[in-house]
Amino acid sequence: xxxxxxxxxxxxxxxxxxxxxxxxxxxxxxxxxxxxxxxxxxxxxxxxxxxxxxxxxxxxxxxxxxxxxxxxxxxxxxxxxxxxxxxxxxxxxxxxxxxxxxxxxxxxxxxxxxxxxxxxxxxxxxxxxxxxxxxxxxxxxxxxxxxxxxxxxxxxxxxxxxxxxxxxxxxxxxxxxxxxxxxxxxxxxxxxxxxxxxxxxxxxxxxxxxxxxxxxxxxxxxxxxxxxxxxxxxxxx
Amino acid sequence: xxxxxxxxxxxxxxxxxxxxxxxxxxxxxxxxxxxxxxxxxxxxxxxxxxxxxxxxxxxxxxxxxxxxxxxxxxxxxxxxxxxxxxxxxxxxxxxxxxxxxxxxxxxxxxxxxxxxxxxxxxxxxxxxxxxxxxxxxxxxxxxxxxxxxxxxxxxxxxxxxxxxxxxxxxxxxxxxxxxxxxxxxxxxxxxxxxxxxxxxxxxxxxxxxxxxxxxxxxxxxxxxxxxxxxxxxxxxxxxxxxxxxxxxxxxxxxxxxxxxxxxxxxxxxxxxxxxxxxxxxxxxxxxxxxxxxxxxxxxxxxxxxxxxxxxxxxxxxxxxxxxxxxxxxxxxxxxxxxxxxxxxxxxxxxxxxxxxx
Amino acid sequence: xxxxxxxxxxxxxxxxxxxxxxxxxxxxxxxxxxxxxxxxxxxxxxxxxxxxxxxxxxxxxxxxxxxxxxxxxxxxxxxxxxxxxxxxxxxxxxxxxxxxxxxxxxxxxxxxxxxxxxxxxxxxxxxxxxxxxxxxxxxxxxxxxxxxxxxxxxxxxxxxxxxxxxxxxxxxxxxxxxxxxxxxxxxxxxxxxxxxxxxxxxxxxxxxxxxxxxxxxxxxxxxxxxxxxxxxxxxxxxxxxxxxxxxxxxxxxxxxxxxxxxxxxxxxxxxxxxxxxxxxxxxxxxxxxxxx
Numbered sequence: 069x070x071x072x073x074x075x076x077x078x079x080x081x082x083x084x085x086x087x088x089x090x091x092x093x094x095x096x097x098x099x100x101x102x103x104x105x106x107x108x109x110x111x112x113x114x115x116x117x118x119x120x121x122x123x124x125x126x127x128x129x130x131x132x133x134x135x136x137x138x139x140x141x142x143x144x145x146x147x148x149x150x151x152x153x154x155x156x157x158x159x160x161x162x163x164x165x166x167x168x169x170x171x172x173x174x175x176x177x178x179x180x181x182x183x184x185x186x187x188x189x190x191x192x193x194x195x196x197x198x199x200x201x202x203x204x205x206x207x208x209x210x211x212x213x214x215x216x217x218x219x220x221x222x223x224x225x226x227x228x229x230x231x232x233x234x235x236x237x238x239x240x241x242x243x244x245x246x247x248x249x250x251x252x253x254x255x256x257x258x259x260x261x262x263x264x265x266x267x268x269x270x271x272x273x274x275x276x277x278x279x280x281x282x283x284x285x286x287x288x289x290x291x292x293x294x295x296x297x298x299x300x301x302x303x304x305x
Numbered sequence: 306x307x308x309x310x311x312x313x314x315x316x317x318x319x320x321x322x323x324x325x326x327x328x329x330x331x332x333x334x335x336x337x338x339x340x341x342x343x344x345x346x347x348x349x350x351x352x353x354x355x356x357x358x359x360x361x362x363x364x365x366x367x368x369x370x371x372x373x374x375x376x377x378x379x380x381x382x383x384x385x386x387x388x389x390x391x392x393x394x395x396x397x398x399x400x401x402x403x404x405x406x407x408x409x410x411x412x413x414x415x416x417x418x419x420x421x422x423x424x425x426x427x428x429x430x431x432x433x434x435x436x437x438x439x440x441x442x443x444x445x446x447x448x449x450x451x452x453x454x455x456x457x458x459x460x461x462x463x464x465x466x467x468x469x470x471x472x473x474x475x476x477x478x479x480x481x482x483x484x485x486x487x488x489x490x491x492x493x494x495x496x497x498x499x500x501x502x503x504x505x506x507x508x509x510x511x512x513x514x515x516x517x518x519x520x521x522x523x524x525x526x527x528x529x530x531x532x533x534x535x536x537x538x539x540x541x542x543x544x545x546x547x548x549x550x551x552x553x554x555x556x557x558x559x560x561x562x563x564x565x566x567x568x569x570x571x572x573x574x575x576x577x578x579x580x581x582x583x584x585x586x587x588x589x590x591x592x593x594x595x596x597x598x599x600x601x602x603x604x605x606x607x608x609x610x611x612x613x614x615x616x617x618x619x620x621x622x623x624x625x626x627x628x629x630x631x632x633x634x635x636x637x638x639x640x641x642x643x644x645x646x647x648x649x650x651x652x653x654x655x656x657x658x659x660x661x662x
Numbered sequence: 663x664x665x666x667x668x669x670x671x672x673x674x675x676x677x678x679x680x681x682x683x684x685x686x687x688x689x690x691x692x693x694x695x696x697x698x699x700x701x702x703x704x705x706x707x708x709x710x711x712x713x714x715x716x717x718x719x720x721x722x723x724x725x726x727x728x729x730x731x732x733x734x735x736x737x738x739x740x741x742x743x744x745x746x747x748x749x750x751x752x753x754x755x756x757x758x759x760x761x762x763x764x765x766x767x768x769x770x771x772x773x774x775x776x777x778x779x780x781x782x783x784x785x786x787x788x789x790x791x792x793x794x795x796x797x798x799x800x801x802x803x804x805x806x807x808x809x810x811x812x813x814x815x816x817x818x819x820x821x822x823x824x825x826x827x828x829x830x831x832x833x834x835x836x837x838x839x840x841x842x843x844x845x846x847x848x849x850x851x852x853x854x855x856x857x858x859x860x861x862x863x864x865x866x867x868x869x870x871x872x873x874x875x876x877x878x879x880x881x882x883x884x885x886x887x888x889x890x891x892x893x894x895x896x897x898x899x900x901x902x903x904x905x906x907x908x909x910x911x912x913x914x915x916x917x918x919x920x921x922x923x924x925x926x927x928x929x930x931x932x933x934x935x936x937x938x939x940x941x942x943x944x945x946x947x948x949x950x951x952x953x954x
């Protein structure tokens with residue numbers, strides 16, 4: 069088990085962020101987390117990565133309780149969050165953004181950038197350019213490439229397809245599948261629910277701060293099940 | 306009736322702090338002797354200055370290190386307008402003849418000081434309030450330094466580093482108390498006004514306020530000028546309370562003292578400003594007596610202890626209770642401890658904490 | 663000709679001192695959004711640290727000053743600023759003001775506010791002669807040292823892993839941490855570097871003054887923050903240019919103002935700065951965008 073949360077609750081002051089979210093992510097799988105805007109998906113990801121302090125509940129990462137660790141400690145243990153805004157450091161060059169990912173101390177000491185550059189050759193071409201000059205799709209490649217440099221045990225992708233052209237989204241989903249096939253463990257938050265579920269090994273649907281349905285992709289193959297989960301009520305008949 | 310109700314609602318934040326202040330001052334004034342009389346006058350003047358500073362700092366959320374400059378200007382204008390012509394010839398030989406011969410009633414001089422200070426503040430605020438809140442805040446320290454340097458070097462007009470003597474005596478303490486209460490009411494009136502509310506909204510939620518079309522910079526200018534005017538009046542009475550004016554008393558020490566009062570009380574509520582002045586003044590009085598060695602026999606604190614205490618109080622408060630003794634709450638009649646407001650603040654704080662983790 | 667060259671050298675050396683102060687202020691501001699009003703007190707600590715090995719050994723004195731100021735800088739971070747790391751910038755700023763005030767007042771109580779003097783080698787004070795033009799040697803030392811440190815800082819920030827981490831943290835602290843950048847480490851590094859700059863700047867500044875009181879920090883701090891405001895909050899380049907600009911304006915006014923107005927030089931500088939800000943409210947290179 070790579071990641072396990074148990075009845076995780078996060079509040080923003082008096083406002084509920086997520087409530088009693090328990091999910092399990094097996095090593096070497098893609099777990100999709102889908103749901104409408106405001107369902108609490110990003111809150112969940114931020115809490116797992118350590119950006120938000122949980123009100124209650126537990127976060128176990130690779131068998132260890134990491135609920136009290138700082139974001140950088142979790143990164144050093146092998147967690148890598150690509151946030152919704154991608155977190156590209158636009159004042160730095162592409163190369164410096166990649167080098168920064170070595171801060172987690174997990175990258176290959178001899179050839180840290182090989183994998184990222186092989187997967188996204190464009191990053192090599194633009195190595196010395198300011199990252200702010202990249203297009204949206206290129207920035208997403210940089211964000212994922214940067215995560216690859218850190219060689220995470222667990223990759224947390226928050227809405228990676230947001231704002232990208234359809235053809236690039238195809239490429240992106242192919243890359244994510246490749247990563248899983250190469251042994252990575254991935255949590256994928258998406259609004260493109262159907263596509264995310266298709267490439268996943270297991271999926272959770274969130275609504276109103278809670279998980280309302282879960283199951284293998286086959287369970288959601290029927291339109292009805294997913295629609296019902298989105299629109300309300302328990303899907304576990 | 307509705308006019309009365311409206312007025313009541315507008316000055317509501319000033320009522321309980323004002324009553325407490327009045328009660329304390331009257332008791333001390335009746336019980337105290339000659340020496341407390343002077344101390345009390347000074348404290349009341351500081352109260353006006355701190356309430357004035359609060360009008361800008363509390364509503365806008367911008368820390369200003371420069372309001373004491375307006376206190377200095379208020380004090381000097383009063384001194385120049387009220388000192389006897391023959392004394393002025395000695396101290397201020399370069400003044401134009403009309404000013405040299407002029408000797409106004411202290412009240413009239415105070416009113417003139419108010420307008421002079423307001424005009425200077427407007428002139429300074431127009432460019433400074435265009436800056437971001439932080440840059441505006443730090444630039445006010447430069448403003449303080451410039452006013453200090455200018456007054457200390459313009460010796461022909463201000464007496465420079467010398468102490469000006471012969472300022473007429475301040476009104477009795479109950480009258481000063483009345484002036485302080487007027488300052489409190491003005492501060493309350495502003496903070497419950499449209500401008501005050503919008504400024505506070507921009508302080509708490511800058512992005513939301515901006516998106517709703519709140520003209521933050523304009524309201525900051527209003528608050529800055531009103532604040533300076535009140536501080537200037539405080540300075541005018543300060544000169545009269547001490548009967549002397551010296552530029553050395555309007556610099557970093559005074560700035561630190563007034564800010565410490567705001568911080569200790571809680572700089573986001575009027576009640577905090579009042580509480581801060583009271584608490585720090587009482588503590589300082591105690592330390593001063595220890596410093597002079599006539600409170601506890603055998604115990605004498607080294608000179609300068611009062612300033613060290615002011616610094617420690619401010620730092621300790623910031624580290625332990627950054628929101629101050631009142632935690633940014635007002636004490637409103639009818640709902641002594643407004644729970645809703647307090648909860649809102651908690652919510653804000655937790656949200657901010659989560660944002661920052 | 664001679665006075666022109668001397669004026670230029672003066673402007674450069676004063677500007678260099680201001681640029682170092684502004685750089686220290688801007689560096690800390692960049693990382694943790696703290697306008698460090700206590701930065702002037704780092705100079706005061708440098709001044710008092712110079713007394714320890716005064717007239718014993720210049721090298722020893724120099725090393726001791728660096729150690730003392732860096733230690734003091736780290737101490738202020740640990741005691742005063744770390745507990746408030748998540749506070750808003752105004753609270754941080756007023757805290758640094760409180761630190762500055764407290765440290766200065768403690769120094770006054772401890773020294774009774776009396777002035778102290780330091781001895782520096784005679785050879786530093788003998789002017790250099792260039793074909794009939796004499797130039798103060800100390801001014802040249804100050805300028806060269808400042809330029810060397812700016813170059814070094816630039817290398818550190820662009821060529822080392824720590825430097826890249828610091829720049830990343832200055833732009834987006836949250837993202838830097840997500841990538842494994844240790845918050846404590848970059849913040850402490852920024853304070854250590856700022857302390858180092860203040861140590862060297864303070865050593866040379868005090869050497870030039872010859873004597874000092876506990877109030878030595880204030881004018882230096884004012885120059886530093888005015889420089890950063892001119893240059894634009896958050897921009898290191900702006901801080902350096904702001905520092906040199908301020909130095910140049912001061913020296914220029916010193917030369918052209920009639921003698922009875924020289925006392926109002928700083929007031930005039932302030933008015934000029936206000937005029938500049940009327941046209942460019944974010945400063946010359948303002949990169950720190952605060953929406954209101």
